[in-house]
Amino acid sequence: MSTQEGLPSKKGPLIYRQSIWTRVTHWTWAICLFFLLLSGLQIFNAHPALYVGQQSGFEFDNAVLRIGAVNTPEGPRGRTTVFGNTFDTTGVLGMSGPEASPTYTAFPGAVTIPSFRDLASGRVVHFFFGWIFVGALFVWFLASFINGHLRRDIVPKGQDVRGLPGDIVDHARFRFHHGRVYSPLQKLSYFVVFFILFPLIILTGLTMSPGMDAAWPWLLDVFGGRQTARTIHFVVMVLLVLFFVVHIIMVLLAGPLNELRSMITGWYRTSPGTEAQEGDKP
Amino acid sequence: MSKLIVNRRRFLLGSAAVGSGLAVSGCSPFDFLGQRDNPIRNAMEQANVLTYQAQRALIGDQVLAREYAESEIRQGMKPNGSTEPTTPEYMFLRGMNFEPYRLTIKGMVEREVSFSLAELRNMPSRTQITRHDCVEGWSCIAKWTGTALGPVLDQAGVKPGARFAVYHCYDNIQRTLSGDILYYTSSDLVDAYHPQTILAYGLNDQTLPVSNGAPVRLRVERALGYKQPKYLHTIELVDDLSPFGQGKGGYWEDAGYDWYGGI
Numbered sequence: 001m002s003t004q005e006g007l008p009s010k011k012g013p014l015i016y017r018q019s020i021w022t023r024v025t026h027w028t029w030a031i032c033l034f035f036l037l038l039s040g041l042q043i044f045n046a047h048p049a050l051y052v053g054q055q056s057g058f059e060f061d062n063a064v065l066r067i068g069a070v071n072t073p074e075g076p077r078g079r080t081t082v083f084g085n086t087f088d089t090t091g092v093l094g095m096s097g098p099e100a101s102p103t104y105t106a107f108p109g110a111v112t113i114p115s116f117r118d119l120a121s122g123r124v125v126h127f128f129f130g131w132i133f134v135g136a137l138f139v140w141f142l143a144s145f146i147n148g149h150l151r152r153d154i155v156p157k158g159q160d161v162r163g164l165p166g167d168i169v170d171h172a173r174f175r176f177h178h179g180r181v182y183s184p185l186q187k188l189s190y191f192v193v194f195f196i197l198f199p200l201i202i203l204t205g206l207t208m209s210p211g212m213d214a215a216w217p218w219l220l221d222v223f224g225g226r227q228t229a230r231t232i233h234f235v236v237m238v239l240l241v242l243f244f245v246v247h248i249i250m251v252l253l254a255g256p257l258n259e260l261r262s263m264i265t266g267w268y269r270t271s272p273g274t275e276a277q278e279g280d281k282p
Numbered sequence: 283m284s285k286l287i288v289n290r291r292r293f294l295l296g297s298a299a300v301g302s303g304l305a306v307s308g309c310s311p312f313d314f315l316g317q318r319d320n321p322i323r324n325a326m327e328q329a330n331v332l333t334y335q336a337q338r339a340l341i342g343d344q345v346l347a348r349e350y351a352e353s354e355i356r357q358g359m360k361p362n363g364s365t366e367p368t369t370p371e372y373m374f375l376r377g378m379n380f381e382p383y384r385l386t387i388k389g390m391v392e393r394e395v396s397f398s399l400a401e402l403r404n405m406p407s408r409t410q411i412t413r414h415d416c417v418e419g420w421s422c423i424a425k426w427t428g429t430a431l432g433p434v435l436d437q438a439g440v441k442p443g444a445r446f447a448v449y450h451c452y453d454n455i456q457r458t459l460s461g462d463i464l465y466y467t468s469s470d471l472v473d474a475y476h477p478q479t480i481l482a483y484g485l486n487d488q489t490l491p492v493s494n495g496a497p498v499r500l501r502v503e504r505a506l507g508y509k510q511p512k513y514l515h516t517i518e519l520v521d522d523l524s525p526f527g528q529g530k531g532g533y534w535e536d537a538g539y540d541w542y543g544g545i
Binding site: 130 | 326340350356416419420421423538542
């Protein structure tokens with residue numbers, strides 16, 4: 001909080017905003033998503049292309065993304081093709097590492113677990129954290145339903161929708177209000193993550209499993225085939241990475257210490273003028 | 283409404299700290315997870331046991347994998363892994379057009395039996411158009427014709443104590459200084475007796491070609507490609523997988539891939 005010369009320092013009350021369930025699952029997801037992303041890129045490297053439909057075409061072309069290396073007159077280059085448009089991505093995608101001894105993988109070892117090519121270990125890490133991720137989501141949904149977090153903070157209501165334009169303006173001006181509950185934009189973004197992105201990435205992950213396809217064949221129909229599911233899984237990963245970037249920027253802008261404290265201890269300092277309630281601390 | 287003054291210097295400092303943290307968190311710190319005997323990795327592998335048990339609980343033993351229409355076969359079956367075995371036994375059989383080939387069922391059975399290709403082809407056959415899912419991520423739809431494995435096992439009489447079927451193959455998937463490593467894998471008896479588990483000798487209305495596993499390969503349609511061994515010659519019923527290879531139940535399993543292979 002800022003203090004200006006001549007004005008009395010005014011603080012809103014310290015409120016208990018994040019329950020233990022929210023905090024524990026939050027950090028569990030942070031760890032899980034880190035390992036899931038990096039082991040997922042390792043798995044992607046085993047076949048660095050994405051397709052639409054049930055199968056990957058070898059004798060016909062249904063690829064929407066392809067990352068690889070090609071020989072050119074100037075030597076090998078990394079190439080990424082998206083929807084038929086090819087980009088030179090040498091040094092990052094397709095070909096990376098030191099100039100003297102480059103590696104020819106889709107994603108560089110700096111963003112894969114392990115850093116070397118090892119599909120088997122990538123799968124071990126991915127499925128281990130996949131189970132924990134799903135378990136944490138189950139616990140969170142149950143706890144948040146019972147303790148009212150879902151109703152209070154996640155599911156947007158009419159007034160949130162009406163407040164959305166104003167909140168967008170406030171965010172654009174870096175003007176953040178630290179209230180008892182989340183702002184309309186916060187609610188909306190968390191709602192999208194919990195009710196759209198998380199379920200999507202889990203279900204598309206399951207659609208890649210031949211066992212699950214036998215158990216729940218509707219998965220193949222909902223997502224338009226195993227390869228389309230794989231493509232959606234990848235796209236949702238990109239959206240979650242974007243969410244993470246925005247999330248971190250917002251934490252930094254809104255006051256990282258206060259935000260971190262609330263996610264560690266549960267206690268959150270509100271803006272001046274926030275009405276105190278029973279259970280608050282001064 | 284209060285107006286929070288964003289401290290730009292602090293924001294930039296914070297961003298720099300987060301950014302540099304991300305940059306050094308490249309992934310070599312986690313390379314120990316690639317060590318096959320690392321206790322943390324081994325603990326993580328237990329998630330695969332959970333996956334196996336969850337799927338077995340969720341999927342009825344008789345539930346079929348999806349079968350596709352003829353029109354969805356849009357390409358030849360992609361050959362992968364071994365495509366031209368060079369062991370003397372296999373080259374001899376191939377030279378003889380697989381005439382002397384016999385598939386043997388042995389181990390924990392009432393009587394060891396073996397069948398020629400002609401005998402297998404004379405048994406009731408099953409044709410299925412299914413999607414082959416590779417552990418690498420690609421998939422391919424093809425039409426497979428063969429003899430259901432379950433009735434073949436019944437002819438040998440599986441003993442009550444048997445828990446796994448071990449599939450032994452002709453192909454030298456890997457050649458080392460101390461000799462060839464022959465491909466093998468295994469399944470539980472649920473997969474072995476599944477109605478779509480067939481000893482396939484036909485592919486896309488043709489005789490199964492060498493590159494796809496001639497003369498006989500197994501199809502286990504609810505599992506990944508490495509659970510569908512090519513160049514199959516012996517099925518051994520056992521109650522313990524530890525005596526084979528490195529004890530993990532298969533060639534790729536010995537290399538760190540999960541045994542169930544349903545995901």
